[in-house]
Amino acid sequence: MTKHEVYITPNEVSIDGKVLIHNKNGAAMLTELYRAYVGDYPKFFKMDTLSKLGFVASELLLHSEGAERFVPREDRAVVFFNRSASLQADTAYQATIQDPENFFPSPAAFVYTLPNIVTGEIAIRNKYFGETSFIVLPENNPQIMARELQNVFLDPMTTSVLGGWLDCTDENHFEANIFLILKS
Amino acid sequence: MDELIYTLKQQIIEALNLEDMTPEDIDENASLFGEGLGLDSIDALELIVLMEKNYGIKLKDPSQGKEIFKSVAVMADYIQKNRTK
DSSP states (O other), X not given: OEEEEEEEETTEEEETTEEOOOSOOHHHHHHHHHHHHTOSOGGGGGXXXXXXXXXXXXXXXXXXXXXXXXXXXXXXXXXXXXXXXXXXXXXXXXXXXXXXXXXXXXXXXXXXXXXXXXXXXXXXXXXXOSOEEEEEOSSOOHHHHHHHHHHHTTSTTOOEEEEEEEEEEETTEEEEXXXXXXOO | OHXXXXXXXXXXXXXXXXXXXXXXXXXXXXXXXXTSSOBOXXXXXXXXXXXXXXXXXXXXXGGGHHHHTTOHHHHHHHHHHHOOO
């Protein structure tokens, strides 16, 4: 059973189908949303765009849970899917090692060269100790995602999943369509 | 020295993505880690890269960072004494 849904593109944001008004587009819009609806997690600014997208989307999704949100729990999984893995972070890191004359590998860029870092960011923020996965697919395939999300509930510990599509190729091309799904 | 401290603050803000901070917000004598700026272990590695990239200082022993990165003032003092560029 889907409880809530958040949809974000570089110029569109909606929560449960209701459009959220914003002024900026692209990655600047993610920062605008962070300042307007979160504001208490400076680590946001260190994240790559994929993690910023997942972080902001999850914050909007979980906003209605109120104070109980940050009570540590093992019964919620975080499972995302995308097509581009961590391409933007990979490219940013590559830029720091491309020139042999200016070879300074950036640890901060390297940290994000795995897509599943975003699941960790969300789990740390919300004190989730359940399953976290990030599955890279050839394309956005709702059937495969639905099947995989259902499979998460085979673990008797899991009672809800924060998951869905989370793709980012650069600061102006991304899409999040994530859900909070309860065990039926 | 004041100029180096100011430049260093700017470089730290840029390298560590300390959004919303200006050089004036950073107390050069405050601790960089823990209670001060609240930096983490990845930031420490990034500071090591910053020192090598901008000042030609290569820390052979990363544990030296514990002393050198005590504050911006301590860091600037170390840079002034050991910089190669």
